[in-house]
Amino acid sequence: MYLFKTEITENRQLSPSISCLRIKAAEDFCRKAAPGKFVMLGNDNELSDPLLKRPFGISNWGNDWFEVVIKIIGKGTAQLARLRRGAAVSVNGPLGTGYPPPTCATCDNDNETLILVAGGIGIASIASCLLPVAANRYLKKPTVLLFGAAVENELVLLDEIKQSTAGLRIETITDDGSSGRRGFVTDLLKNELENSTALTFACGPEPMLKSVQQVLRSYNAQGYLSLENRMACGFGVCLGCVQAIVGNAGKGQNAKVCTQGPVFAADEVIF
Amino acid sequence: MVDLKVEIAPGVILRNPVLTASGTFGYGREYADYLDIAELGAIITKGLSLKPKTGNPGVRIAESACGMLNAIGLENIGIDSFIADELPLLRALGTTVIVNIFGNNQADYAAIAAKLDQVEGISALEINISCPNVKAGGIQFGTDPEAAANLVAAVRQATTLPLITKLSPNVTDIVAIAERVAAAGSDALSLINTLMGMAVDLDKKQPLLGNVTGGLSGPAIKPVALRMVYQVAQAVKIPVIGIGGISTARDALEFLLAGAAAVEIGTANFINPGIAYEIVTGIRDYLEQRNYEKVTDFIGSLQ
Ligand SMILES: Cc1cc2nc3c(=O)[nH]c(=O)nc-3n(C[C@H](O)[C@H](O)[C@H](O)COP(=O)(O)OP(=O)(O)OC[C@H]3O[C@@H](n4cnc5c(N)ncnc54)[C@H](O)[C@@H]3O)c2cc1C
Ligand SMILES: Cc1cc2nc3c(=O)[nH]c(=O)nc-3n(C[C@H](O)[C@H](O)[C@H](O)COP(=O)(O)O)c2cc1C
Ligand code: FES
Numbered sequence: 001m002y003l004f005k006t007e008i009t010e011n012r013q014l015s016p017s018i019s020c021l022r023i024k025a026a027e028d029f030c031r032k033a034a035p036g037k038f039v040m041l042g043n044d045n046e047l048s049d050p051l052l053k054r055p056f057g058i059s060n061w062g063n064d065w066f067e068v069v070i071k072i073i074g075k076g077t078a079q080l081a082r083l084r085r086g087a088a089v090s091v092n093g094p095l096g097t098g099y100p101p102p103t104c105a106t107c108d109n110d111n112e113t114l115i116l117v118a119g120g121i122g123i124a125s126i127a128s129c130l131l132p133v134a135a136n137r138y139l140k141k142p143t144v145l146l147f148g149a150a151v152e153n154e155l156v157l158l159d160e161i162k163q164s165t166a167g168l169r170i171e172t173i174t175d176d177g178s179s180g181r182r183g184f185v186t187d188l189l190k191n192e193l194e195n196s197t198a199l200t201f202a203c204g205p206e207p208m209l210k211s212v213q214q215v216l217r218s219y220n221a222q223g224y225l226s227l228e229n230r231m232a233c234g235f236g237v238c239l240g241c242v243q244a245i246v247g248n249a250g251k252g253q254n255a256k257v258c259t260q261g262p263v264f265a266a267d268e269v270i271f
Numbered sequence: 272m273v274d275l276k277v278e279i280a281p282g283v284i285l286r287n288p289v290l291t292a293s294g295t296f297g298y299g300r301e302y303a304d305y306l307d308i309a310e311l312g313a314i315i316t317k318g319l320s321l322k323p324k325t326g327n328p329g330v331r332i333a334e335s336a337c338g339m340l341n342a343i344g345l346e347n348i349g350i351d352s353f354i355a356d357e358l359p360l361l362r363a364l365g366t367t368v369i370v371n372i373f374g375n376n377q378a379d380y381a382a383i384a385a386k387l388d389q390v391e392g393i394s395a396l397e398i399n400i401s402c403p404n405v406k407a408g409g410i411q412f413g414t415d416p417e418a419a420a421n422l423v424a425a426v427r428q429a430t431t432l433p434l435i436t437k438l439s440p441n442v443t444d445i446v447a448i449a450e451r452v453a454a455a456g457s458d459a460l461s462l463i464n465t466l467m468g469m470a471v472d473l474d475k476k477q478p479l480l481g482n483v484t485g486g487l488s489g490p491a492i493k494p495v496a497l498r499m500v501y502q503v504a505q506a507v508k509i510p511v512i513g514i515g516g517i518s519t520a521r522d523a524l525e526f527l528l529a530g531a532a533a534v535e536i537g538t539a540n541f542i543n544p545g546i547a548y549e550i551v552t553g554i555r556d557y558l559e560q561r562n563y564e565k566v567t568d569f570i571g572s573l574q
């Protein structure tokens with residue numbers, strides 16, 4: 001993990017409320033980045049307002065830069081999403097335990113489909129399995145992206161994803177039917193699981209993750225969920241982010257989402 | 272080179288006056304990537320109880336202007352697991368270790384203190400008295416001078432380790448409690464713990480924190496902490512350790528000036544995990560520029 005001051009090199013607005021910041025970083029940081037890991041990102045001012053850094057998934061990276069995709073929710077995200085090229089920021093990362101690499105015992109099965117499920121800004125985390133050159137190894141498996149959002153203009157990053165991963169099958173769905181089908185992304189997940197054995201990675205709001213967990217259970221399918229609990233420190237010292245999980249190797253019921261997660265095996269999480 | 276050594280309790284001499292506050296520094300090793308822990312005055316552990324504790328359910332963190340509320344609920348691994356699994360690692364890092372303890376009743380506190388008395392590598396105990404006293408109907412030990420003094424006397428009996436009593440600011444007269452605790456045998460005092468606060472989710476019409484109330488920390492509480500440290504340092508003869516919103520070397524120096532023998536850094540560690548060491552060097556630079564030979568000449572020199 002590294003703590004460093006750096007600068008924004010580009011701010012691309014993806015929708016009225018979503019921006020993608022490209023941030024300069026050392027090669028060593030980029031080597032330690034991995035799909036599903038995150039950073040704590042702060043304004044580099046002395047005003048203590050907002051006080052805490054905010055957690056964001058590392059959605060893409062190269063040799064000397066990384067990107068975060070920020071949806072404006074409140075004060076902290078509004079300030080960060082407005083930063084322009086050259087603005088100073090303070091970064092702690094890469095943090096956490098991300099998605100399991102595709103060579104792990106559970107997913108070393110080439111006939112299996114990889115299903116990526118993104119709900120809303122959850123695409124920022126899911127994109128880390130698709131965009132970075134370093135993540136290409138995931139795509140040796142047949143892969144499908146299921147992307148649900150409230151409205152059409154929140155279906156961001158699709159152009160980038162199509163460019164970086166030619167041939168990827170993408171299904172979109174919106175709550176209001178403004179793009180793709182109308183409904184929930186878990187409806188799409190059910191369809192996929194009807195047709196194939198699959199490994200699923202999902203990131204999105206908690207209600208979505210809950211229903212992904214139920215769907216996976218009902219199909220007896222394996223998967224991983226990336227959680228978004230509130231965090232104060234991001235590196236395991238405040239205990240603000242804990243989540244009840246099963247089988248925590250004798251460490252009690254609570255897991256620290258910031259260090260043991262944010263990605264957990266879907267079966268483990270007790271919502 | 273200015274001498275930064277301070278004595279925060281009889282025989283407890285620290286290499287400098289910068290400590291880390293309980294609950295904000297884990298068990299130390301989590302910071303190994305960010306700073307050399309041996310360069311700090313001391314590490315104070317997360318509050319430990321006799322048995323492991325799961326803490327509060329629901330949302331535990333909320334932010335407010337220049338501060339944060341926490342309702343962790345004293346989640347911890349329990350004293351036995353600390354001694355077996357964490358203390359050896361912490362000792363290997365070469366730092367001075369102070370263990371923060373709490374319990375549900377006097378007997379719990381005394382039992383932990385007795386247990387730690389037998390353990391090597393611990394320099395002092397910090398007694399967190401801001402927990403509900405179950406026997407006395409759920410009031411906090413820390414808000415009743417009588418209960419606080421009795422508790423400290425009981426812990427005093429149970430251990431020969433130096434005792435630092437950590438005071439709650441949620442009281443009418445902190446000086447009265449400080450005096451009683453000092454008379455009961457505490458070797459030093461540390462203050463302040465968090466200020467009780469609350470946050471609501473306006474649109475959901477619900478309390479934001481799972482526990483409804485939480486403890487406020489961070490820069491927002493610094494003036495309150497500074498005032499209390501100043502008043503208590505004037506009133507008692509034992510060393511006082513200042514805590515509350517310290518985020519820069521200048522903040523730390525203000526507490527030393529007001530009479531604190533040392534300071535603890537809390538919330539600021541979350542934002543900048545390297546801050547405690549930056550504060551050590553900042554204090555050194557400031558005193559060197561003003562030709563101080565030792566930090567103890569500066570402590571309490573407020574005019
Ligand atoms: C591991 C992880 C990865 C994340 N990745 C992304 C990402 O890639 N893109 C993105 O847009 N958002 C992401 N989030 C959510 C993002 O951190 C919050 O939206 C943001 O912290 C809100 O800050 P605010 O000041 O705008 O909101 P406020 O509501 O004003 O924040 C107040 C406090 O609540 C916390 N908070 C509020 N909402 C959330 C939330 N949903 N999750 C976590 N903490 C919250 C804040 O950190 C802050 O401490 C992620 C969260 C986590 C835990
Ligand atoms: C997340 C969190 C957890 C804490 N846990 C403890 C604890 O276990 N025991 C204790 O005595 N104080 C605990 N505290 C209080 C701090 O040690 C300190 O007294 C307080 O936060 C004020 O200092 P600050 O403003 O520098 O953070 C905790 C504070 C925070 C923010
Ligand atoms: S955010 Fe502090 S322990 Fe996880």
